[in-house]
Amino acid sequence: MHGIVTKSTGSWYQVQTADGKRYDCRIKGKFRIKGLTTTNPVAVGDKVDFDLEPDQDQGVITKLYDRSNYIIRKSINLSKQAQIIAANLDQAFLVVTLASPRTSLGFIDRFLVTAEAYDIPASLVFNKLDMFSDEGLEILAEYKAMYENLGYPCHQVSALEGTNIQHLTSLLKDKITLFSGHSGVGKSSLMNAILPDLQLRTTEISDWSDKGMHTTTFAEMYDLPGGGNIIDTPGIRELGIIDIEQQELSHFFPEMRQRMHDCRFNNCRHINEPGCAVLEALENGEIEPSRYESYLSIYHGNDTRS
Numbered sequence: 466m467h468g469i470v471t472k473s474t475g476s477w478y479q480v481q482t483a484d485g486k487r488y489d490c491r492i493k494g495k496f497r498i499k500g501l502t503t504t505n506p507v508a509v510g511d512k513v514d515f516d517l518e519p520d521q522d523q524g525v526i527t528k529l530y531d532r533s534n535y536i537i538r539k540s541i542n543l544s545k546q547a548q549i550i551a552a553n554l555d556q557a558f559l560v561v562t563l564a565s566p567r568t569s570l571g572f573i574d575r576f577l578v579t580a581e582a583y584d585i586p587a588s589l590v591f592n593k594l595d596m597f598s599d600e601g602l603e604i605l606a607e608y609k610a611m612y613e614n615l616g617y618p619c620h621q622v623s624a625l626e627g628t629n630i631q632h633l634t635s636l637l638k639d640k641i642t643l644f645s646g647h648s649g650v651g652k653s654s655l656m657n658a659i660l661p662d663l664q665l666r667t668t669e670i671s672d673w674s675d676k677g678m679h680t681t682t683f684a685e686m687y688d689l690p691g692g693g694n695i696i697d698t699p700g701i702r703e704l705g706i707i708d709i710e711q712q713e714l715s716h717f718f719p720e721m722r723q724r725m726h727d728c729r730f731n732n733c734r735h736i737n738e739p740g741c742a743v744l745e746a747l748e749n750g751e752i753e754p755s756r757y758e759s760y761l762s763i764y765h766g767n768d769t770r771s
């Protein structure tokens with residue numbers, strides 16, 4: 466049988482077939498990604514084949530299909546060990562807020578760099594629109610202009626009041642969309658607004674506990690009523706890139722990628738080199754200082770965790 470993984474705990478996987486039925490499956494054999502040791506070989510969004518065990522509603526995954534992309538989370542204590550969070554994504558939405566708690570530009574930029582590195586189109590969703598003062602709305606307009614200019618669509622919503630939720634939902638149709646965001650931005654509220662019957666989740670998890678399965682999920686996929694899926698990443702604060710090379714980093718900043726061919730040195734780090742086209746654009750105001758700051762911060766491995 467063929468299906469798509471909709472939930473993963475690392476030892477159990479829920480697989481949904483085309484008719485919408487879901488089966489709990491385990492893995493047999495080894496699935497590996499070249500050069501990377503992963504704690505979970507199969508992830509939400511993966512396309513798999515599985516065999517049903519005789520007289521049971523449980524299955525065994527026998528084949529993992531090639532992924533169009535995947536995102537990982539770095540293991541906290543083991544370098545080179547990664548957890549695959551999700552695979553085969555069409556787009557990624559980062560939910561952010563300018564108020565309680567304010568999302569830093571550094572956090573946003575790290576997410577965008579990650580999405581660039583994985584080649585996943587990214588958008589920003591500014592939530593809690595109802596809370597913005599006039600001044601807040603001005604800042605929002607500035608951020609929106611800055612990020613849209615770089616090619617990242619920005620959406621302004623209020624999960625609380627339902628503002629622009631319909632528009633957001635229309636962008637999800639027939640796509641697999643990852644939702645990310647740090648705690649408190651209203652990601653759960655937003656997903657509840659998009660999927661009115663998300664309450665299912667609590668019952669499903671207790672059902673898994675009854676079967677003695679670990680209930681720490683890495684990510685979970687939901688069907689959208691109008692077609693398409695969204696993937697939630699509960700408890701995952703930030704996505705990670707394994708071993709991004711310093712000299713590669715500027716490729717993941719579109720405004721730098723576009724200009725770096727004009728740098729005098731072809732191994733320019735865009736830090737203090739003479740004839741650097743990136744620094745020139747920064748001085749001319751063509752590159753935003755906050756973006757360049759994020760570049761330096763990631764380049765030097767400063768993880769501000771904010």
Ligand SMILES: Nc1nc2c(ncn2[C@@H]2O[C@H](COP(=O)(O)OP(=O)(O)OP(=O)(O)O)[C@@H](O)[C@H]2O)c(=O)[nH]1
Nearest residue numbers: 592593596623624625647648649650651652653654
């Ligand atoms: N004013 C306002 N508050 C919101 C909005 N969306 C969510 N909130 C509030 O923000 C808080 C956090 O919302 P959650 O949906 O739990 O946020 P989350 O990002 O899922 O956070 P975790 O559950 O910690 O992962 C709650 O008190 C919500 O009521 C919004 O659009 N406007």
Ligand SMILES: [Zn+2]
Nearest residue numbers: 728733735741
């Ligand atoms: Zn340069």
